[in-house]
Amino acid sequence: MSSLLLFEQVLNGLQLGVMLFLMAAGLTLIFGVMGLINLAHGSLYMVGAFAAAAVAAATGSFLLALAASLAAAAAAGAVIELGVIRRLYDRDHLDQVLATFALILIFSEGTRWIFGSFPLFLDVPDYLSGPVTLPGGIQYPLYRLVIILAGLVVAAGLFLLIGRTRIGIQIRAGEADREMIAALGIDITRLYTLVFALGAALAGLAGALVGAIQSVQVGMGEPVLILAFVVIVIGGIGSVKGAFIGALLVGLTDTLGRSFLPGLFGLFMEPAAATTVGSALASMAIYILMAGVLLFRPRGLFGVA
Amino acid sequence: MRIAKSISSAALAAALALGAASAQAEGVKVGMITTLSGGGAGLGIDVRDGFMLAIKQAGDADIEVIIEDDQRKPDVAVQLADKMIQSDKVDVLTGIIWSNLAMAVVPSAVAQGKFYLSPNAGPSALAGKGCNPNYFNVAWQNDNLHEAAGAYANDAGYANSFILAPNYPAGKDALTGYKRFFKGELAGEVYTKLGQTDYAAELAQIRASGADSVFFFLPGGMGISFMKQYADSGIDLPVLGAAFSFDQGILQAVGDAALGAKNTSQWSKDIDNPANKAFVESFQAEYGRLPSLYASQGFDTANLLLSAMAKADISDADAFRAALKAADFDSVRGDFAFAPNNHPIQDIYVREVIKEGDVITNKIVGVALEDRSNAYVDECKM
Numbered sequence: 145m146s147s148l149l150l151f152e153q154v155l156n157g158l159q160l161g162v163m164l165f166l167m168a169a170g171l172t173l174i175f176g177v178m179g180l181i182n183l184a185h186g187s188l189y190m191v192g193a194f195a196a197a198a199v200a201a202a203t204g205s206f207l208l209a210l211a212a213s214l215a216a217a218a219a220a221g222a223v224i225e226l227g228v229i230r231r232l233y234d235r236d237h238l239d240q241v242l243a244t245f246a247l248i249l250i251f252s253e254g255t256r257w258i259f260g261s262f263p264l265f266l267d268v269p270d271y272l273s274g275p276v277t278l279p280g281g282i283q284y285p286l287y288r289l290v291i292i293l294a295g296l297v298v299a300a301g302l303f304l305l306i307g308r309t310r311i312g313i314q315i316r317a318g319e320a321d322r323e324m325i326a327a328l329g330i331d332i333t334r335l336y337t338l339v340f341a342l343g344a345a346l347a348g349l350a351g352a353l354v355g356a357i358q359s360v361q362v363g364m365g366e367p368v369l370i371l372a373f374v375v376i377v378i379g380g381i382g383s384v385k386g387a388f389i390g391a392l393l394v395g396l397t398d399t400l401g402r403s404f405l406p407g408l409f410g411l412f413m414e415p416a417a418a419t420t421v422g423s424a425l426a427s428m429a430i431y432i433l434m435a436g437v438l439l440f441r442p443r444g445l446f447g448v449a
Numbered sequence: 450m451r452i453a454k455s456i457s458s459a460a461l462a463a464a465l466a467l468g469a470a471s472a473q474a475e476g477v478k479v480g481m482i483t484t485l486s487g488g489g490a491g492l493g494i495d496v497r498d499g500f501m502l503a504i505k506q507a508g509d510a511d512i513e514v515i516i517e518d519d520q521r522k523p524d525v526a527v528q529l530a531d532k533m534i535q536s537d538k539v540d541v542l543t544g545i546i547w548s549n550l551a552m553a554v555v556p557s558a559v560a561q562g563k564f565y566l567s568p569n570a571g572p573s574a575l576a577g578k579g580c581n582p583n584y585f586n587v588a589w590q591n592d593n594l595h596e597a598a599g600a601y602a603n604d605a606g607y608a609n610s611f612i613l614a615p616n617y618p619a620g621k622d623a624l625t626g627y628k629r630f631f632k633g634e635l636a637g638e639v640y641t642k643l644g645q646t647d648y649a650a651e652l653a654q655i656r657a658s659g660a661d662s663v664f665f666f667l668p669g670g671m672g673i674s675f676m677k678q679y680a681d682s683g684i685d686l687p688v689l690g691a692a693f694s695f696d697q698g699i700l701q702a703v704g705d706a707a708l709g710a711k712n713t714s715q716w717s718k719d720i721d722n723p724a725n726k727a728f729v730e731s732f733q734a735e736y737g738r739l740p741s742l743y744a745s746q747g748f749d750t751a752n753l754l755l756s757a758m759a760k761a762d763i764s765d766a767d768a769f770r771a772a773l774k775a776a777d778f779d780s781v782r783g784d785f786a787f788a789p790n791n792h793p794i795q796d797i798y799v800r801e802v803i804k805e806g807d808v809i810t811n812k813i814v815g816v817a818l819e820d821r822s823n824a825y826v827d828e829c830k831m
Contacts (some may be wrong), residue, residue, distance in 0.1 A: 149657045160647055160649070252487070253486065261491045262491045262698050263673055265701055268681060274681065274683060283683050285683070354646075354647075358673070358674040359674050359677075362490070364646070364670070367644055399650045400650075402641075402642075415638075419639070420640070423639070424616070427642045
């Protein structure tokens with residue numbers, strides 16, 4: 145029983161991990177290529193979820209809803225890049241943090257203005273709902289398996305895009321030396337808009353996928369944003385590979401910590417105290433992980449020295 | 450905000466038109482501090498709308514309401530309370546949703562001789578040792594609905610519950626309340642992170658625990674996430690909780706996943722009394738949505754205040770306090786009286802989530818606790 149439970153929790157950790165990767169990939173790309181700290185990334189996640197909920201309510205199609213989340217978040221990303229972010233590249237990080245924090249407030253209140261204060265409904269489509277039986281007799285929700293699969297497909301696509309295509313070469317060149325690629329005749333401003341929209345679309349997709357099993361409400365993006373920052377700090381800022389490994393580490397640490405730490409403390413403590421200490425420590429686990437990684441690799445696992 | 454603005458501007462216009470003559474001694478000034486922005490805004494908006502509906506129906510020109518948004522932040526709430534007491538000179542404060550904000554505002558407001566009528570938060574600290582003659586709770590003591598869930602679990606024959614709540618004071622009160630009445634064993638007791646939205650790990654534990662029932666307290670978005678994921682996980686144990694996770698404002702977002710769940714509440718839209726029927730109808734007509742329990746609490750709070758105004762002048766604090774304590778108003782929840790520590794004595798019902806046409810809502814299926822007071826009466830010395 146216990147090894148089955150462990151396996152199920154590992155799957156849960158993977159699912160959380162690939163979702164975090166979708167968020168963290170955009171964040172780390174934007175930081176790596178443009179040197180910009182984008183606190184409004186969580187708002188793009190929210191935009192994706194709300195767009196999906198609105199389209200799903202109007203058309204009833206989950207696939208259309210996913211497409212809408214990609215389109216809406218990419219469009220929102222492109223618009224804020226053109227309107228606001230573009231003016232911030234040469235400013236220091238504090239200005240960027242202030243401006244993108246203002247964007248969070250604008251997006252939150254704007255969303256409330258359009259959709260109201262009550263959470264929206266977005267559900268898993270019938271053909272993906274309910275549990276399936278995995279080998280070994282584990283009952284596992286089909287939708288979570290689909291999320292893991294979708295996340296891995298997107299991750300593979302992103303690696304191909306960055307490693308094998310012309311745009312990818314430009315992105316990598318942009319990370320390495322901005323002035324030089326501009327001098328070589330690449331339209332750097334267009335590249336920036338493109339990267340920003342791509343990161344936004346990934347965040348929007350994550351919002352829509354997760355929105356179906358969570359609550360689509362104003363402010364849903366900020367808790368995920370914090371986790372995504374932990375991921376890119378662990379993985380090394382600017383590294384997509386680091387974001388992938390970091391996301392899986394954070395997902396597994398958080399899930400396994402939450403499920404097994406209280407029980408572990410129960411072996412040598414009073415049950416009530418074990419629950420309290422275990423829960424408290426489980427909430428801290430990923431930050432302890434981050435501190436540990438930074439202690440030995442100050443630039444993160446795959447950060448460039 | 451639109452309603453708040455129009456009311457305060459209407460009040461301003463009235464004050465200007467009538468001049469100082471209308472500002473007679475018997476007018477009551479109410480300061481409402483509630484959550485109107487951010488993730489918890491739905492609750493504050495419902496309380497405000499319920500409260501203002503009652504004021505509007507009374508058509509009483511002697512009452513002025515100032516409404517401000519606390520953004521769910523204790524420091525903002527404290528600033529607003531100071532401003533309302535010192536520069537707006539309010540007589541009565543009300544509106545706070547969250548227990549931590551109430552703890553920051555209420556003790557100092559009542560110490561300055563203001564009345565505080567709570568339309569929602571009922572932390573145990575303000576019911577026991579920290580009780581105050583000027584503090585009245587018109588909703589419930591925090592533990593009440595959870596106690597009722599524990600009592601219902603006994604009636605339903607559950608013997609082995611898995612219980613979970615967020616790791617913060619109200620979460621601990623919730624599990625304490627449940628355990629106070631539940632006589633069976635606990636298959637597991639889990640505290641989750643506040644604001645957590647993914648419950649896969651906890652669901653796996655529930656599945657492996659061998660429980661025969663699940664009790665949870667996860668207000669707002671946390672509850673929406675939990676119920677959707679619970680339904681999707683294929684676990685088919687009965688679920689029960691307090692009304693906060695099955696409230697009208699969030700049921701539509703949970704969808705069919707909530708159907709059949711049992712929850713405990715001091716109010717439901719199908720409580721059969723004339724006051725409640727009129728309330729549900731007029732709320733729908735005014736705002737175009739079904740009222741929630743928060744709206745009912747706001748409505749009752751305003752009616753309690755109006756009943757006291759009809760009996761006594763606010764400038765005579767002792768008489769006004771006695772008039773409040775008499776609770777001489779038609780509560781939409783039926784019988785209502787104050788216990789010695791100024792918290793309600795009321796029936797707490799069991800509701801089931803059902804579908805009426807396309808609308809997901811609650812229906813009363815029984816009474817969990819009759820004339821329930823609270824566990825802290827004896828600790829209150831006043």
